[in-house]
Amino acid sequence: MEKLPISVSMISGPEVERIGRALQSVAEWTCEIIVVLNHDANDGTEEVAREFGAKVYREPWKGYLAQKNSAADKSTQDWIFNLDADESVSTELRDELKNFFSERANRERFTAISFPRLSWYCGRWIHHGDWYPDRQTRIWRKGKARWGGIDPHAKLILDGPVRHLKGDLHHFSTDSINRRLQKIIPFSDEFVLQNSAASTPGPFDLWLRPAWRFFRAYFIKLGFLDGWQGYYIARHTAFSTLVRYAKLREARLKQKIPPTL
Numbered sequence: 001m002e003k004l005p006i007s008v009s010m011i012s013g014p015e016v017e018r019i020g021r022a023l024q025s026v027a028e029w030t031c032e033i034i035v036v037l038n039h040d041a042n043d044g045t046e047e048v049a050r051e052f053g054a055k056v057y058r059e060p061w062k063g064y065l066a067q068k069n070s071a072a073d074k075s076t077q078d079w080i081f082n083l084d085a086d087e088s089v090s091t092e093l094r095d096e097l098k099n100f101f102s103e104r105a106n107r108e109r110f111t112a113i114s115f116p117r118l119s120w121y122c123g124r125w126i127h128h129g130d131w132y133p134d135r136q137t138r139i140w141r142k143g144k145a146r147w148g149g150i151d152p153h154a155k156l157i158l159d160g161p162v163r164h165l166k167g168d169l170h171h172f173s174t175d176s177i178n179r180r181l182q183k184i185i186p187f188s189d190e191f192v193l194q195n196s197a198a199s200t201p202g203p204f205d206l207w208l209r210p211a212w213r214f215f216r217a218y219f220i221k222l223g224f225l226d227g228w229q230g231y232y233i234a235r236h237t238a239f240s241t242l243v244r245y246a247k248l249r250e251a252r253l254k255q256k257i258p259p260t261l
Contacts, residue, residue, distance in 0.1 A: 001028050001029055002029070003028075003029055003030060003031045004029055004030055004031065004079075004097065004098065004101045005031055005077045005078045005079055005101070006026075006030040006031060006032070006077055006079045006080070006081050006097075006139070007030070007031065007032040007033070007034055007075030007076060007077040007079070007080050007081065007142075008023075008026050008030050008032065008033040008034065008081050008083050009034050009068070009071040009072045009074075009075055009080050009081065009082050009083070010022070010023075010033070010034065010035045010036070010054075010071060010082070010083050010084065010085065011035075011036045011037075011064075011067040011068055011070075011071050012035055012036070012037050012038070012041065012045055012049075012085045013037075013038045013041050013045075013061075014038075014041040014042070014043040014045055015041075015043075015045050015085035015086070016043045016044040016045045016048055018085050018086050018172065019035075019045055019048055019049060019085040020048045020051075020052070021088050021172070022083055022084070022085050022086070022087055022088050023048075023049060023052035023054060024052065024088070025088035025089040025090075025094075025170075026081070026083065026089055027052040027053060029094060029098070030077075030081065031077050032055070032075065032076060032077050033049070033052060033053055033054040033055065034054070034055050034057070034071050034074045034075055035049045035054045035055070035056045035057070035071070036057050036059050036067055036070055036071040036074070037049070037056055037057065037058055037059070038058075038059070038060070038061050039058045039059060039060050039061075045085075046058075055074070057070075057071075057074065063151045063152075064147075064151050064152045064153075064154045065147050065148065065149065065151055065154050068082065068147040068154055069146065069147050072146075072147070075142060077142065078107075078141065078142055079139060079140065079141055079142065080139065080140055080141075080142055080145075081138060081139045082138045082139075082156075083138070084171075086171065086172045086173070087117075087169055087170060087171050087172070088169075088170045088172070089169060089170070090118075090167055090168045090169065090170055091167075092166070092167035092168065093115055093165065093167030093168060093169060094167070095167070096115075096165045096166065096167045097113070097139075097165070097167075100113065100163060100165070106163065107141075109161065110141075110160065110161050110162065110163040111140060111141050111144045111145070111158055111159060111160025111161055111162065112137050112139060112140040112141070112144070112145060112156070112158050112160065112161075112162045112163070113137070113138070113139040113140070113162065113163050113164075113165060114135050114136060114137040114138070114162050114163070114164050114165065115135065115136060115138075115164070115165040115166070115167055115168065115169055116132065116133035116134060116135050116136075116166070116167075116168050116169070117132075117133070117134040117135070117136050117168065117169045117170075117171045118132060118133075118134075118168040118169070118170055118171065119131050119132070119134070119171040119172075119173045120170065120171065120172050120173065121173045121174075121229055121233070122176075122177070122229045122232075123229075124226065124227060124229045126226050126229060126230065126233065127225070127226060128221055128222040128223050128224075128225050128226050128230060129217040129218065129221045129222070129223030129226060129230055129233055129234055130213075130216075130217045130221060130223070130233070130234075130237055131233060134171075135164070136169060137156050137158065137162055138156075138169070140156065140158065141160070144158065144159050144160055145157060145158045145159065150194055151190075152187075152190065177232070180236065181236075184239075184240050184243055187240070187244075188240070188243045188244045188247050189247070191244040191247070191248065192244070192247050192248050192251050195248055196251075198248065200248075200249055200252040201245040201246075201248050201249045201252075205245040205248075205249075206242065206245055206246060206249070209241055209242075209245065210238040210239070210241040210242040210245075211238065213234075213237050213238045213241045214234045214235060214237065214238035217233065217234040217237055217238075218230065218231065218234035
């Protein structure tokens with residue numbers, strides 16, 4: 001199979017159970033695979049990555065932005081594809097990419113490529129609500145983009161036009177409700193840090209904002225078509241929103257000097 005001028009760029013922790021699926025989906029048609037692996041990941045992830053021809057670099061964790069940029073900097077091909085260990089490329093997306101690169105005009109005109117991401121959650125593909133199409137810009141011409149944003153929410157900063165494809169990037173999200181619940185605490189803590197200068201949340205933030213998040217995801221974005229999983233995702237999103245603003249309000253109250261007895 002003819003390989004495309006793409007370097008797959010991946011950062012990873014201990015992902016021995018998932019990284020194989022991700023790399024298998026790209027190994028046959030991309031020219032290079034770069035994996036920057038956390039230096040303390042000793043569960044066999046490195047061995048699996050090397051089985052698919054990956055060049056593995058061990059580095060201490062520097063945060064999402066620095067780690068992603070480090071992996072991209074090691075790429076040698078004309079185009080870079082940032083792929084996570086819990087993702088895989090669908091047949092439809094692979095074929096679209098082949099068509100894109102078969103036309104020289106595309107390679108010269110566009111700086112980056114985006115596509116929808118389809119998540120698998122609790123035994124079902126989630127086609128509606130806040131989780132889809134979840135469009136991702138993950139492929140770019142080398143030297144024309146850089147990861148920016150605020151950890152842990154990395155954002156690709158681009159210089160040039162983007163080609164939008166239709167094929168899905170498959171995302172194998174957290175595999176249980178417990179694991180998703182466990183993410184609420186660190187994500188809400190990060191939210192409080194990032195909004196340290198914001199005003200104290202009021203009734204709108206604590207009541208209307210979470211209610212709106214549920215209504216939008218479940219009714220407007222048709223989350224109800226995804227069965228009980230769609231209902232749970234909408235409820236979880238609303239609850240996560242409440243937790244974030246409640247913790248921000250809590251932080252504000254702690255900053256106040258208690259009244260004298």
